[in-house]
Every structure is written in C-alpha cells, then in structure tokens.
Amino acid sequence: MGSVMSLNCSSRSRTPILNEGSSNESCKRQKICSSYEGENNRLIPRLPDELSIQILARVPRICYFNARLVSRKWKSAFTSSELYCLRQELGKTEEWLYVLTKDQENVFLWHALDPVSAKWQRLPPMPDIVCEEESRRSFSGLWNVVSPRMKVAEILRSWFGRKDRPEKLPFCGCAFGAVDGCLYVLGGLSKSCTANSVLRFDPVLNKWNEVSPMLESRAYSKTGILNNKLYVVGGINHGRGGFSPLRSAEVYDPSANAWSEVPSMPFSKAQVLPNAFLAGLLKPVATGMSSYNGRLCVPQSLYSWPFYVDIGGEVYEPETNSWIEMPIGMGEGWPARQAGTKLSVVVDGELYGFDPPPSSMESGNIKVYDQKEDTWKVVIREVPVSDLPQSESPYILAGFHGKLHFITRDFNGKITVLRADLRESSSSPSSGPYPFAGSRSFREKTDLPNTTDTVVWKVIAAKDFGAAELVSCQVIDL
Incomplete structure (x- = not known):
C-alpha cells in the first residue's frame, strides 16, 4: 500500500517536469510547422506574394507551361488575370504567332x-460541335425509323456509329480572329450546312470553349479587329435556294460575350454590270479585310467559279457606323x-x-x-x-x-x-x-x-x- 502510494507520488512529482519538456517541444514544433506552412502558402519561400508575382511576371511565356506544374499555388498564379495585367503594365508582354x-x-x-x-x-484540339441544321435533319430521320418495340438507346447507339453521321467542327471555310488575348474560330461549312458557332481559345487557361454564336450562319467570311472588338463581314450562307453570298456584318464584344448587328456592306460597283446575264452570273463577295487607320477596309470581287473580277471595295467607319466606297487606287490595285x-x-x-x-x-x-x-x-x-x-x-x-x-x-x-x-x-x-x-x-x-x-x-x-x-x-x- 505504501509502496504504491510512494510510486504514485513519485510519478506525480515527475509529471510536471515531463509536461514542461513536452510542452516546449510541442511549442517548437508548432512554430516550425506554422512557419513551414506559411512558407508553403507563399509563391516563393521567404518572399511576400506581392514581390513574387512581380518576379513571375518577368518570366518568359515559354516557361509558363512547365511552371504551372510546380504547385497548385503556381498554377493559380500563372492562370490569373492579375499576372497578365501586370505584364502589360511592365511592358513585358510577348507576341506569339499561332499557325x-x-x-x-x-x-x-x-x-x-x-x-x-x-x-x-x-x-489542345478544338472541341467537336455538331452543326445544328445537319443534326436536326439527322434526328428527324432517326425518329422516323423508331418503332414502339425498339429501344431509343439502341437506336442512338447505332445511329451515332454510322459513317454518314453529321460532320463536326472544325468545318472548312471557318473564319479566324484574335482579340482581347484570345483566339477565335467562327462559323464554317459542313456538307450543305453553314454554322454560326464560335470557339474561343484562352492561352492563359490553355483551353477551348464555346461562346455566344453569331447572329447569322456563315462560311468563308472575313474578320477584322477595331477598338478591341471582332467584326465579321460577308461570306456565304445556305438557304432554301442553295448557297448565296452575304452582305451582312456583325460585331462581337468579348467583354460582354455578345454580338450586335452592323449595317450590311454595300457593293456599289456591282450594280454597274453591262447586262442582266452577268449580274445574275457573277455574285459579289468580300475577298479580304484589313483594319487600317481605324477603319475596316474590305476589298470586293464578283465571283462565278472559277472566275473573279475585282470591283474595288468598301470601307467601314465605326464612328458613323456606316460604309463608304473605297478609294479607287486602293481597291483596283489591291x-x-x-x-x-x-x-x-x-x-x-x-x-x-x-x-x-x-x-x-x-x-x-x-x-x-x-x-x-x-x-x-x-x-x-x-x-x-x-x-x-x-x-x-x-x-x-x-x-x-x-x-x-x-x-x-x-x-x-x-x-x-x-x-x-x-x-x-x-x-x-x-x-x-x-x-x-x-x-x-x-x-x-x-x-x-x-x-x-x-x-x-x-x-x-x-x-x-x-x-x-x-x-x-x-x-x-x-
């Protein structure tokens, strides 16, 4: 009994000493861990993130892809708008060519x-987008062959396995543009279908996504950039009477992800053909576009495969939202x-x-x-x-x-x-x-x-x- 009591007393007498030592070690470990975690939460150890982001903004873009793999923190930094805004402020932006x-x-x-x-x-490969018109035709044919005894899932599986299923983007005849640091692929042609879909590639995220479609389906259209907005003019469209050239134009605002109409492009010199036969045979088309002196310069031609006849062009004035005839020398000598x-x-x-x-x-x-x-x-x-x-x-x-x-x-x-x-x-x-x-x-x-x-x-x-x-x-x- 006494021995037990003495053991207990001796144990209690040593306990404060052990607790004091363990508490000191625990405090040290906590300080080290908290310091380690603090360092881990920083982009660069022992440096404030404000200074680290200044350093990363000066790193060449060619290093960004591998730099993202360092940590989640670095990936977040290299895919943030803050970094690219800082690059612009510092004059460290780089022009890359996309082919x-x-x-x-x-x-x-x-x-x-x-x-x-x-x-x-x-x-990364561009995502596939089914042309809506072709899709509607295909599915209308699909539902015509469905009977009450057939399972819809089996029909869908067999239909999408067919070689003659609707073609997907990228089509031929797409238009291309680059605005606000992103790459755009617009419209296109698949079989007898013209598309109004728009794909956008964001180099910061290294990712494609679909944005608001154009107001009108078109292929072989021309694009130009004015005031950080993407303009699309002309092209061809497929209607009930087949393919026909377009005179319409529209503009995309990337900040609002929205399209709005632009006055249709006139073909002033297309009206002076010598006879009605040529007027019916030769179709006016836009054959180029350049943003020059704050205006859109669109050269034009009369087309009937395989013949082209240059007929000058038109110039779009954004301030007046109107078209004027292109100077004679510019149009005829382009x-x-x-x-x-x-x-x-x-x-x-x-x-x-x-x-x-x-x-x-x-x-x-x-x-x-x-x-x-x-x-x-x-x-x-x-x-x-x-x-x-x-x-x-x-x-x-x-x-x-x-x-x-x-x-x-x-x-x-x-x-x-x-x-x-x-x-x-x-x-x-x-x-x-x-x-x-x-x-x-x-x-x-x-x-x-x-x-x-x-x-x-x-x-x-x-x-x-x-x-x-x-x-x-x-x-x-x-």
Whole structure:
C-alpha cells in the first residue's frame, strides 16, 4: 500500500517536469510547422506574394507551361488575370504567332510559336460541335425509323456509329480572329450546312470553349479587329435556294460575350454590270479585310467559279457606323492571291499586300499602300515562295514585333517563318537582335526602282509538319 502510494507520488512529482519538456517541444514544433506552412502558402519561400508575382511576371511565356506544374499555388498564379495585367503594365508582354494546319484527314491543329526562342507548342484540339441544321435533319430521320418495340438507346447507339453521321467542327471555310488575348474560330461549312458557332481559345487557361454564336450562319467570311472588338463581314450562307453570298456584318464584344448587328456592306460597283446575264452570273463577295487607320477596309470581287473580277471595295467607319466606297487606287490595285483572295497585313500603321507570282518560274512581290497618292508601290520584289497550286494557303503574311513576316510551306511540308530585314540594318551592330523593318522607314528606304538588294529574308523558325497544309495564322500579345 505504501509502496504504491510512494510510486504514485513519485510519478506525480515527475509529471510536471515531463509536461514542461513536452510542452516546449510541442511549442517548437508548432512554430516550425506554422512557419513551414506559411512558407508553403507563399509563391516563393521567404518572399511576400506581392514581390513574387512581380518576379513571375518577368518570366518568359515559354516557361509558363512547365511552371504551372510546380504547385497548385503556381498554377493559380500563372492562370490569373492579375499576372497578365501586370505584364502589360511592365511592358513585358510577348507576341506569339499561332499557325493553323490541316492534315490529310482534314484534322485542324493550332501551333503556337515563340519567335524569341523559336520553340513551338501544340494547342489542345478544338472541341467537336455538331452543326445544328445537319443534326436536326439527322434526328428527324432517326425518329422516323423508331418503332414502339425498339429501344431509343439502341437506336442512338447505332445511329451515332454510322459513317454518314453529321460532320463536326472544325468545318472548312471557318473564319479566324484574335482579340482581347484570345483566339477565335467562327462559323464554317459542313456538307450543305453553314454554322454560326464560335470557339474561343484562352492561352492563359490553355483551353477551348464555346461562346455566344453569331447572329447569322456563315462560311468563308472575313474578320477584322477595331477598338478591341471582332467584326465579321460577308461570306456565304445556305438557304432554301442553295448557297448565296452575304452582305451582312456583325460585331462581337468579348467583354460582354455578345454580338450586335452592323449595317450590311454595300457593293456599289456591282450594280454597274453591262447586262442582266452577268449580274445574275457573277455574285459579289468580300475577298479580304484589313483594319487600317481605324477603319475596316474590305476589298470586293464578283465571283462565278472559277472566275473573279475585282470591283474595288468598301470601307467601314465605326464612328458613323456606316460604309463608304473605297478609294479607287486602293481597291483596283489591291494585290490578289489565287482564287481572288487578298492577302494583306498592317504593320506599324502601314498596309502591305502580297502580289503572288504569275508562274512557278517567277517570284512574287510585296506592295505597300501609299494613302497620299492612292496607289500601291512595290517594296520587295523577290519573295521566297513555293508554288503549291493544290494548297489552300501556301503562304501567309503576318506582322509582329513591329516587323513584316512571310510564312510559307515548301514541297517537303516544312513551314518556315521569315522576317523581312533591311540589309543595312541587319549588319549594323547597334540595331539589336531585331533589325528595324516593316515600318514607314522601311517603306521609305526601300522605295527604289529595284529593292532586291536592300531586303534580306531571315528565317526565325521552321518546323516539319509533314503532309499538313498551311491554313491561317493569328498573332496574340500576352
């Protein structure tokens, strides 16, 4: 009894000492854990997040994809609007080129190019969207074959397994645009169906999604950007009488995710055809669009496959919300690609157009529009093109980093991005890594009888895409 009591007393006497030690250790562990958790909750250990985000905003975009894998905190930071707004404030945004290709199975894929590192990244595939008109036709046929003894699930399974099921996006004849840091794919054509659907790719989230559809279904329409809004003009539409050209126009506001109507585009010179036969045979179509001097310039042609007749164009004035006739020299001299398409781009306020070679033995040239004289002048007489008549777009003009670029695909499937540099600037050590080209000074310095010796084409990136064709390109600054 006594021994037990003494044991209990001795135990109690040691208890405060043990509790004191354990409490000290516990406090230390809590401090360490809380400090560790605090460090873990920060983007960069021992740095405030406000300072860390300043550092991350200066990281090149090419590193962002791998940087997202560091932690959930980093992924959240690299997909936040705060980071990209800060990049813009700091002047650290980067212009990337987005190139669209089409393989032999008519699968469309987008590829992003960082011109600084010359590295390519493939975008996620565009989602499939069933054309509503084709879908209605297909399902009307579906319900006609359903009998009371047949299970609907079995019918759906067999129907969607058919090879002649409705085709899905991407269709042919889509239009493309880039506004507010996102890439857009609009409309298109599938069988006898034109679509009004709009897909948007967000490079920040690296994700496609469907946004508000256009007011009208259309394919082969033209797009342009004004005041951070996406304009869509013309194209073709499928109605009861078959395909017909469109004169309608509409505008998309990305901040509101909404479309609104724009006055229909007139075809002033289409009304002066000599007889009713030609008027019925040749259909007016928009064959290009460029945002130039705060207005939309839309060259036009009269079309009846395989014939095209250029008829000038129209200019949209956003301030008055109206169309005016394009200056005669601009419309009549606008360089044209095969099939009547006008290939043009605005770089540093100057409007450039590509005049393709008349034969495979000759080189094309690039012209610039002189607004004062209302005429087009040749600034580059030899452009390295490959004659690929079977290709939809064997070459494309683009403008980024303040320079004029030419994108071409050769016979071996290699897509090459070239930059037009002034030879004298490219050899100057003070000109920096990107010699000045594609601007007013470029036009003035190359306004010579023969400009072959003043311009050098520099390859900034190339990639072998095999049998894939070059379709289109866009530029996004983030």
